[in-house]
Amino acid sequence: MTALVLDGKALAAKLRAEIARQAGALPFTPGLAVVLVGDNPASAVYVRNKERAALGSGIAARTIRFPADTPETRLLAEIAALNADPAIDGILVQMPLPAQIRAMAVIAAIDPEKDVDGFHPLNVGRLALGLAGLVPCTPRAVMRLLDHAGVPLRGARAAVLGRSHIVGRPMAMLLTAADATVTLLHSRSRDLAAECQRAEIVIAATGRAEMVRGAWISPGAVVIDVGINRLGDGRLVGDVAYAECVGHAGAITPVPGGVGPMTIACLLENTLIAAAKLRGR
Numbered sequence: 001m002t003a004l005v006l007d008g009k010a011l012a013a014k015l016r017a018e019i020a021r022q023a024g025a026l027p028f029t030p031g032l033a034v035v036l037v038g039d040n041p042a043s044a045v046y047v048r049n050k051e052r053a054a055l056g057s058g059i060a061a062r063t064i065r066f067p068a069d070t071p072e073t074r075l076l077a078e079i080a081a082l083n084a085d086p087a088i089d090g091i092l093v094q095m096p097l098p099a100q101i102r103a104m105a106v107i108a109a110i111d112p113e114k115d116v117d118g119f120h121p122l123n124v125g126r127l128a129l130g131l132a133g134l135v136p137c138t139p140r141a142v143m144r145l146l147d148h149a150g151v152p153l154r155g156a157r158a159a160v161l162g163r164s165h166i167v168g169r170p171m172a173m174l175l176t177a178a179d180a181t182v183t184l185l186h187s188r189s190r191d192l193a194a195e196c197q198r199a200e201i202v203i204a205a206t207g208r209a210e211m212v213r214g215a216w217i218s219p220g221a222v223v224i225d226v227g228i229n230r231l232g233d234g235r236l237v238g239d240v241a242y243a244e245c246v247g248h249a250g251a252i253t254p255v256p257g258g259v260g261p262m263t264i265a266c267l268l269e270n271t272l273i274a275a276a277k278l279r280g281r
């Protein structure tokens, strides 16, 4: 069996075109502020991609760059200014932050209605309770890919690998809300292979290059790879050993060109949702 390859790049292009159409119909231009502290090269690439995608979808993107030694108080002052700025509908602070800055203090300072990452405790609580709010972009991207591929979720056994606040935990909540039976696996879990073999849907978000092996995937399972890892030889790979898994899976996302482009499209969608609510339409 060879898996259906889920083309996140093509689906993201369609979603971005739809966002551009909706943004163009508004009597104002939605504004997204992206804050980058320091010079982490991966973060710099992500931020540039977000900025470019926003501009191409009729969203005004403003990237604010700070040096790596910026004090937390300076960053909090910037967040306060963005919270008060009527031209800004979405605020994203790129993670990770330098050690002298407490990420949670910064996240908690963002106006929850402008929190397009969905990381603020209020939005995390809303998601846990099934209330309307801003939902983290990567898990939403995965849900959209599953929906587009027509993967049935009700009663399905889903294994989520990784319990990060950005991906694994909100992913487990979204799949649970969609009536899947979710197993949340992490670095202290026993028998990862056996847990994955039981799953009809495997979502890998561990940050460990090619950790999910072909033998972990039951025939026909849907494999979603959230990872982006740069190997020593320069190759970009996911958290899934793609060449091994593609022969077992029913459907699989590639890296690059799978979840990544959809995550950015979902960020733009969150910005549009925030703008519509903030500006009362």
Ligand code: GUN
Binding pocket: 092, 093, 094, 095, 096, 117, 137, 138, 166
């Ligand atoms: N770093 C890695 N993923 C993300 C994300 O989704 N949002 C932010 N702000 N930083 C990240």
